[in-house]
Amino acid sequence: xxxxxxxxxxxxxxxxxxxxxxxxxxxxxxxxxxxxxxxxxxxxxxxxxxxxxxxxxxxxxxxxxxxxxxxxxxxxxxxxxxxxxxxxxxxxxxxxxxxxxxxxxxxxxxxxxxxxxxxxxxxxxxxxxxxxxxxxxxxxxxxxxxxxxxxxxxxxxxxxxxxxxxxxxxxxxxxxxxxxxxxxxxxxxxxxxxxxxxxxxxxxxxxxxxxxxxxxxxxxxxxxxxxxxxxxxxxxxxxxxxxxxxxxxxxxxx
Numbered sequence: 001x002x003x004x005x006x007x008x009x010x011x012x013x014x015x016x017x018x019x020x021x022x023x024x025x026x027x028x029x030x031x032x033x034x035x036x037x038x039x040x041x042x043x044x045x046x047x048x049x050x051x052x053x054x055x056x057x058x059x060x061x062x063x064x065x066x067x068x069x070x071x072x073x074x075x076x077x078x079x080x081x082x083x084x085x086x087x088x089x090x091x092x093x094x095x096x097x098x099x100x101x102x103x104x105x106x107x108x109x110x111x112x113x114x115x116x117x118x119x120x121x122x123x124x125x126x127x128x129x130x131x132x133x134x135x136x137x138x139x140x141x142x143x144x145x146x147x148x149x150x151x152x153x154x155x156x157x158x159x160x161x162x163x164x165x166x167x168x169x170x171x172x173x174x175x176x177x178x179x180x181x182x183x184x185x186x187x188x189x190x191x192x193x194x195x196x197x198x199x200x201x202x203x204x205x206x207x208x209x210x211x212x213x214x215x216x217x218x219x220x221x222x223x224x225x226x227x228x229x230x231x232x233x234x235x236x237x238x239x240x241x242x243x244x245x246x247x248x249x250x251x252x253x254x
Contacts, residue, residue, distance in 0.1 A: 017050030029215035033222020035238040045249025053110035062208025075177035090144025098152020118246035
């Protein structure tokens, strides 16, 4: 191995809280495997206790980028591409504002943001809230913009888009495809913007790519243990893990 990489790898191994970060990457994958959601809501509150805010988001993006790629050819055929184009336009315009806030926010404030936001989203999920109004094409730019801001400042771009598709008239295949492609696109857009700003430091990139292993293992095991007849039970377990992770990330408790 090149000496430079060995030096980076040595730095990765000295990251504070590394065993906890590895464990939460596995747990986040496990929950994603049997429930289909929750990666950022579980991972970020814990990772934020040990990593600087930018590093926490970089590791999440690197970890979450590779796993879904084999599914892209299939979901691309099912996708509603005009919806995606409008969403991504909003992301590209507004995400830099979210990143600008991220770069100046205090790490403790970042932990409050991700933990409180995860708890708010959890309440929305448990309540079963669905938006029943009509979302016209121009509104998709706004939904993409909100997702871009939240993705830039807190690493959680999915909820506005997911809530929209929960209420959309599209069929399950389109909803699955657009949600998956949107999250992959977010990872790519954020990586490019971080790269242009010189934020993609080698250590969090290598750490994030390394976390792909426990995360994919968790995804695999979660998928294997999933049984459709127990879907409500799995969902309740996912909610409990998200709540525990979010609460543990609140600075006043640590």
